[in-house]
Amino acid sequence: MLVTARLVLVEAARRRLILAVIGLTLLAVVLTGWGFARIPSVGTVPLTPDQITLVAAQLTILVAFMFSFVLALSAVFVAAPAISGEAESGIALAVLARPISRLEYVAGKWIGLAILLLVYAAGSIACELVVIRLAIGYAPPSPPVAVLFLYAESLVLLTLGLALSTRLSGMVGGVVALVLFGMTWIAGIVGGVGEILGNDTLVRVGTIVKLILPTDGLWRGAVHALEPGSFFIAARLAGPAAAANPFYAPAPPAAAFDVWAVAWIVVVFAAATWSFRAREV
Amino acid sequence: MTASSAPIETVELTKRYGRITALAGLSMRVEAGSVFGFLGPNGAGKTTAVKLLLGLARPTSGDAVVLGAPVSDEPAHRAARRRVGYLPELFRYPGWLSAREVLAVHCELARLERPWGAQIDAALRTVGLAERAGDRVEGFSKGMQQRLGLAVALLGSPEVVVLDEPTSALDPVGRHDVREILRSLRARGTTVFLNSHLLSEVEQVCDRVAVVDHGKVVAQGTLAELLRSDSVRVRAADVSVDVRAEAARQGFALEGDGDRLVAHGVDIERVPLLVGTLVRGGARVYSVEPVQQTLEDRFLQILGERH
Numbered sequence: 386m387l388v389t390a391r392l393v394l395v396e397a398a399r400r401r402l403i404l405a406v407i408g409l410t411l412l413a414v415v416l417t418g419w420g421f422a423r424i425p426s427v428g429t430v431p432l433t434p435d436q437i438t439l440v441a442a443q444l445t446i447l448v449a450f451m452f453s454f455v456l457a458l459s460a461v462f463v464a465a466p467a468i469s470g471e472a473e474s475g476i477a478l479a480v481l482a483r484p485i486s487r488l489e490y491v492a493g494k495w496i497g498l499a500i501l502l503l504v505y506a507a508g509s510i511a512c513e514l515v516v517i518r519l520a521i522g523y524a525p526p527s528p529p530v531a532v533l534f535l536y537a538e539s540l541v542l543l544t545l546g547l548a549l550s551t552r553l554s555g556m557v558g559g560v561v562a563l564v565l566f567g568m569t570w571i572a573g574i575v576g577g578v579g580e581i582l583g584n585d586t587l588v589r590v591g592t593i594v595k596l597i598l599p600t601d602g603l604w605r606g607a608v609h610a611l612e613p614g615s616f617f618i619a620a621r622l623a624g625p626a627a628a629a630n631p632f633y634a635p636a637p638p639a640a641a642f643d644v645w646a647v648a649w650i651v652v653v654f655a656a657a658t659w660s661f662r663a664r665e666v
Numbered sequence: 667m668t669a670s671s672a673p674i675e676t677v678e679l680t681k682r683y684g685r686i687t688a689l690a691g692l693s694m695r696v697e698a699g700s701v702f703g704f705l706g707p708n709g710a711g712k713t714t715a716v717k718l719l720l721g722l723a724r725p726t727s728g729d730a731v732v733l734g735a736p737v738s739d740e741p742a743h744r745a746a747r748r749r750v751g752y753l754p755e756l757f758r759y760p761g762w763l764s765a766r767e768v769l770a771v772h773c774e775l776a777r778l779e780r781p782w783g784a785q786i787d788a789a790l791r792t793v794g795l796a797e798r799a800g801d802r803v804e805g806f807s808k809g810m811q812q813r814l815g816l817a818v819a820l821l822g823s824p825e826v827v828v829l830d831e832p833t834s835a836l837d838p839v840g841r842h843d844v845r846e847i848l849r850s851l852r853a854r855g856t857t858v859f860l861n862s863h864l865l866s867e868v869e870q871v872c873d874r875v876a877v878v879d880h881g882k883v884v885a886q887g888t889l890a891e892l893l894r895s896d897s898v899r900v901r902a903a904d905v906s907v908d909v910r911a912e913a914a915r916q917g918f919a920l921e922g923d924g925d926r927l928v929a930h931g932v933d934i935e936r937v938p939l940l941v942g943t944l945v946r947g948g949a950r951v952y953s954v955e956p957v958q959q960t961l962e963d964r965f966l967q968i969l970g971e972r973h
Binding site for chain 1: 752
């Protein structure tokens with residue numbers, strides 16, 4: 386298992402994936418840092434400290450969304466071809482003929498990719514928040530919790546991508562996973578619209594889709610962890626319309642949802658292993 | 667299926683992919699220490715059989731035993747694969763690793779005891795890649811990748827080595843090297859299961875062969891058994907029509923004119939009877955020699971009889 390996991394990390398390093406991601410992340414961090422530093426002088430009228438905090442908080446959530454999106458895409462792009470690519474190319478033949486179980490093989494892939502995502506999630510977001518702090522003096526309330534939710538979101542997509550990779554080619558699996566991710570995000574907004582309109586059906590659709598693929602619920606958890614207290618006051622002033630805002634979360638996800646997200650990962654991982662055990666290479 | 671003393675044995679091994687039958691009750695036995703040639707035309711089910719033996723695919727029915735472990739007993743079969751080396755027909759290794767690193771990965775996957783350095787060096791030397799040990803595989807030609815695959819299969823001195831078309835990408839020098847490797851494996855007592863299209867190669871190195879067609883073994887045995895001919899070349903003078911007729915009555919079909927004839931229906935025990943018949947009829951016999959078949963002739967004959 387560990388050798389498979391290690392190979393994932395070596396491949397990412399040797400194929401310059403890590404280098405490319407670090408380079409682009411640093412570029413994004415520098416540009417956003419420059420943007421944050423310009424917040425106080427952006428308008429014609431100087432902003433009050435509360436206004437600066439509000440704008441910085443909203444922008445921080447938007448930047449977090451960028452990282453969430455990059456993490457989600459990265460998770461799908463690396464997971465979707467992880468097994469199918471090796472099965473199609475023939476690399477898996479020599480490996481699976483060794484005394485290694487399919488569970489070990491899938492678990493090794495999962496662990497290796499999960500480590501990559503963890504390093505990226507924690508490293509990039511920490512780097513970004515430090516730069517925001519230096520640029521404008523703003524720090525969101527619970528960065529570790531936000532990182533945890535964003536990481537969990539990427540793990541959900543990693544597990545989904547890997548499960549699809551046991552049966553579908555990398556391209557097809559990647560497209561399916563991304564479409565599901567996008568649909569879930571839209572379903573989150575649909576659920577919010579349902580709340581505004583008092584439409585139970587729409588609310589139910591949002592909830593069910595959130596359970597089928599818990600990415601949007603986890604994203605909302607990250608958003609909530611990044612929201613300062615003043616944010617909730619502003620949202621209350623905005624009325625029920627705030628519920629449909631995908632960059633606003635009035636409350637953290639319920640503990641039951643968090644448990645469900647973990648269970649989802651475990652169940653889909655088990656399904657991936659079962660699927661690959663039955664696959665002939 | 668009970669545990670077998672043969673390193674590889676299959677009984678009525680069947681594999682269907684939907685409506686397509688890739689293997690239709692394959693039964694064969696590979697004796698310990700032999701080099702076993704597994705022959706057949708394209709689509710005969712050879713690679714499917716190899717994949718079933720290595721647990722890469724599952725049989726629809728029947729069973730196969732590798733080193734005492736039935737493929738249906740997954741944990742036991744997995745443990746047995748520690749002692750099996752395999753070169754797939756589709757040989758690909760991670761291009762971003764060096765040859766030495768690929769071998770180290772396979773040492774680890776095969777759960778070989780450390781340190782591995784000496785056996786990795788030995789395997790690289792055996793396949794002629796010692797000079798390129800530190801180079802990344804992505805820079806290797808197909809032939810070099812196949813040599814690397816062979817090195818992977820030889821790691822840990824396995825008891826059974828399964829080679830699926832091991833010379834498909836090799837030049838004549840490479841093929842010669844592979845034959846030498848096979849001979850040294852046999853000398854060491856390793857059982858080799860060789861799946862190959864190259865009949866001349868099989869003829870040179872294999873002790874026993876099985877010919878598979880439409881997923882079934884249609885002929886198997888030692889090369890001597892398989893290539894045994896029931897024809898002899900006869901050099902004789904004064905072979906009259908009457909002698910030919912008498913020979914025919916004895917079950918010998920004489921072909922050819924002049925003093926160079928071929929007699930069919932003559933197994934080795936009946937050669938004296940043939941000679942006696944000719945001599946009694948007044949013919950002068952100078953020589954009688956068996957007609958030697960090549961494996962290719964025999965292979966085509968076997969397949970021809972079935973189609």
